[in-house]
Amino acid sequence: MTTLDSPPVTAASKIFNFPRNAWYVAAWDHEVTAKQPLARTVAGRPLALWRNSDGRAVALADACWHRLAPLSKGKVLGDEIQCPYHGLRYNSAGRCTGMPAQETINPSAIVPSYPVVERYRYVWVWVGDPDLADPDTVPDMEQMDSPEWAGDGETIYAPCNYQLLLDNLMDLTHEEFVHSSSIGQDELSEAEFEVSHSDRGVTVTRWMRDIDAPPFWLKNMRDRFPGFEGKVDRWQIIHFEAPSTIRIDVGVAKAGTGAPEGDRSQGVNGFVMNTITPETARTSHYFWAFMRNYRLDSQTITTQLRQGVHGVFGEDEEMLAAQQQAIDANPDHEFYSLNIDAGGMWVRRILDRMLQAEGLPAAAAK
Amino acid sequence: MAVNTQTWWQQGRVAECDELAEGVRRIVLCPDRPVHAAPGTHVDLRLDLDGHVRKRSYSVVRSEDGGRRLTISVQLAPSSRGGSRHMHGLCVGDVVEMTGPVQSFPLGVGADRYVLVAGGIGITALVAMADTLRRRGADYTLVLAGRSRRVMAYLDHLVYTHGDRVRVFVDDEDVRLDVESLVGEIAGSPGAPRTEMYMCGPIRLMDAIRRSWMAHELPEPNLRFETFGSSGAWAAEDFVVHLPQLDRSVRVGKDSSMLDALEDAGVDVMWDCRKGECGICQVKVLDVDGRIDHRDVFLSQQQKEAYTSLCLCVARAARGESEPGSADPAAVTLHLP
Structure with a gap:
């Protein structure tokens, strides 16, 4: 817990600004190669991503120093990238190493190079002040590459402000209405939840005891306990870590076998791994994966879960796109909050403090 | 690293000016539209020199309060193109036309070692870099070379702040900078390929360093420099x-x-x-x-x-x-x- 040192944010900005001094996922590790550069915009910065000959991932501003042609359309040549237009070459620090038709290199020829950390199967980039880029502050997503967990995920290109995705994940009451055929059930909006927070994190905990497992969870229980019938205790523990990573500890266990008290041995446990990278004020890269801690060797289950969650998240994507359109179509209407938004509102307050520290407004520029 | 090459003009008010060393004037400018000036940035000033508008570039020595106070330091050059004489005539309250911070000499991140080499007034481009490297806890060396201690701006301040990371070479004390031994020491160190040098000073010094750097086959992109074209092999003549x-x-x-x-x-x-x-x-x-x-x-x-x-x-x-x-x-x- 932390003491409040700035006035609380009361109104919720509809188009929320994003901190720059933060690690954001730019890509899955396999997307960044030594064969050709990848173009991706992270927190408003267009980047060209590629790998050096030693395998290190590199992120340079995606505009040549000369006439701003996108380097991402160029070639990777060993430890250098070559501009597709006039052949200027740059090393991983962004220094120009070769210019056409002259014997020297202009000393001011440089493109910004951004700090990169590869962790948890992702390439993370820091587009803010490089002197503040501490690799120890990469959000914890340990389940992604732990031998005790198995699973896979995808990327959703979401046509909405990143905060709408965070709102969506911080309150799972919507499952009852958006995902009624898979994970939704009436008990979701009936169960109580608890919200706690620290200076960079928020946790929302919800337990539903002695209920019927919805279709998605019944299938998972039967993967682990063939032929399973009966009631379950279900949990959803949402862990937010600033600026935009949300891990949701989810699962069900045979009712009354002690899961709420800590014994999950009679259940199945998954971690929904989500990390959102704002692209622009109104578009986001949403990287997700579903990791499980049972039947780790089954590629079939990995594929089934990935496809299942793909279907569920497709329903969210549609809703969020429609919500963003409605927001833009109603510029003179404000947001109001419900009791269920407490988690999302704590997220906004943490982000608002990060933005204040950078001297940025909470509302993104038009 | 941020590279800001956008140029926009604004007005800046002279808030302070004083003599920093013999022939070197410190000028604090308060711009209309303050923007923090990162290490390595300079501002261009539009000066009216005998009826001709001329642009002159000055490194930002210090950026305070989000760029609301930008310190530059100007050496009076006897054979100057007129800019330094004009700058030495500025008084508190005067208004100048100036750009926002322009970045063409950014400090990199991630090098194993940094060597900053200042010849004379060239130190103005390197003061903020040295401060940043110190804050980062980076491995760095600050080499200061000048004709005489009397004319070497920021000398005492830098020695006090950076302690034994500073090496001072003064011509009139016969402790001269030996370029070959400086570059040779870098080339012979295990971190040589990941050592970056940032230099600013008379073009003769920079030429000598560049030749030595190339002779030792150190990576060319790791040698970084800035020159405003204001120094030559000989004093300016008609x-x-x-x-x-x-x-x-x-x-x-x-x-x-x-x-x-x-x-x-x-x-x-x-x-x-x-x-x-x-x-x-x-x-x-x-x-x-x-x-x-x-x-x-x-x-x-x-x-x-x-x-x-x-x-x-x-x-x-x-x-x-x-x-x-x-x-x-x-x-x-x-x-x-």
């Missing part, structure tokens, strides 16, 4: 430019650049950076009476020695030390189609 195609000759005063003199004389020439970096104003040399003092960083050493082309924005013709007291000014004949 000289003459002959333009046979135009059937004209133009006299260049020691306070003026060749490019400025040609433009003042109504000769239409193309240029861009005006500091000897880009090569846009490169022209062919047909004949030289005297020496060419190139002062640019666009031409290679061989190209400079060939005397076949020069950059109009910074190059000068000179008699140099070899022909002292020669009655006729040096002259250069250019092919200007």
Whole structure:
């Protein structure tokens, strides 16, 4: 817990600004190669991503120093990238190493190079002040590459402000209405939840005891306990870590076998791994994966879960796109909050403090 | 690293000015539209010099309060192009036309070691870098070279702040900077390929370092420098430019650049950076009476020695030390189609 040192944010900005001094996922590790550069915009910065000959991932501003042609359309040549237009070459620090038709290199020829950390199967980039880029502050997503967990995920290109995705994940009451055929059930909006927070994190905990497992969870229980019938205790523990990573500890266990008290041995446990990278004020890269801690060797289950969650998240994507359109179509209407938004509102307050520290407004520029 | 090359003009008010070292004036400017100036940035000032508007570049020594106070320091150059005399005449309350911070000399991140080399007033470009490296806890060395302690700005402050990371070389104490041993020490260290050098100073010093850097086969991109084209092999002299195609000759005063003199004389020439970096104003040399003092960083050493082309924005013709007291000014004949 932390003491409040700035006035609380009361109104919720509809188009929320994003901190720059933060690690954001730019890509899955396999997307960044030594064969050709990848173009991706992270927190408003267009980047060209590629790998050096030693395998290190590199992120340079995606505009040549000369006439701003996108380097991402160029070639990777060993430890250098070559501009597709006039052949200027740059090393991983962004220094120009070769210019056409002259014997020297202009000393001011440089493109910004951004700090990169590869962790948890992702390439993370820091587009803010490089002197503040501490690799120890990469959000914890340990389940992604732990031998005790198995699973896979995808990327959703979401046509909405990143905060709408965070709102969506911080309150799972919507499952009852958006995902009624898979994970939704009436008990979701009936169960109580608890919200706690620290200076960079928020946790929302919800337990539903002695209920019927919805279709998605019944299938998972039967993967682990063939032929399973009966009631379950279900949990959803949402862990937010600033600026935009949300891990949701989810699962069900045979009712009354002690899961709420800590014994999950009679259940199945998954971690929904989500990390959102704002692209622009109104578009986001949403990287997700579903990791499980049972039947780790089954590629079939990995594929089934990935496809299942793909279907569920497709329903969210549609809703969020429609919500963003409605927001833009109603510029003179404000947001109001419900009791269920407490988690999302704590997220906004943490982000608002990060933005204040950078001297940025909470509302993104038009 | 952020690279900001956008140029926009604003007004800046002189908030403080005082004598920092002999012939060096510290000027604190308060710009209209403050933006924090990162290490390595400079501001351009538009100065009215004898009825001609001239642009001059000054490194930002310190950026305080989000760029609301930008400190620059200007050395009075006896053979200056007029800019430093004008700057030394500024008083508190005066208003200047200035750009926001322009970045063409950014400090990198992630090098194993940083060596900053300042010759004389060149230290102004490196003070903020040294402070940043100290804050980062980076491995760095600050090399300060000057003619005399009296004229070396920030010397005591830097020695106090950076302690044994500073190495001081003073000509009149006969403790001279030996470029070969400085670069050789870097080349012989295990971190050599990941050592970056940032230098700013007289072009003769920078040329010597560049030659030594290349001779030791250190990576060229790791040698970073900034020059505003304001120093040469010889002091600026008056000289003459002959333009046979135009059937004209133009006299260049020691306070003026060749490019400025040609433009003042109504000769239409193309240029861009005006500091000897880009090569846009490169022209062919047909004949030289005297020496060419190139002062640019666009031409290679061989190209400079060939005397076949020069950059109009910074190059000068000179008699140099070899022909002292020669009655006729040096002259250069250019092919200007």
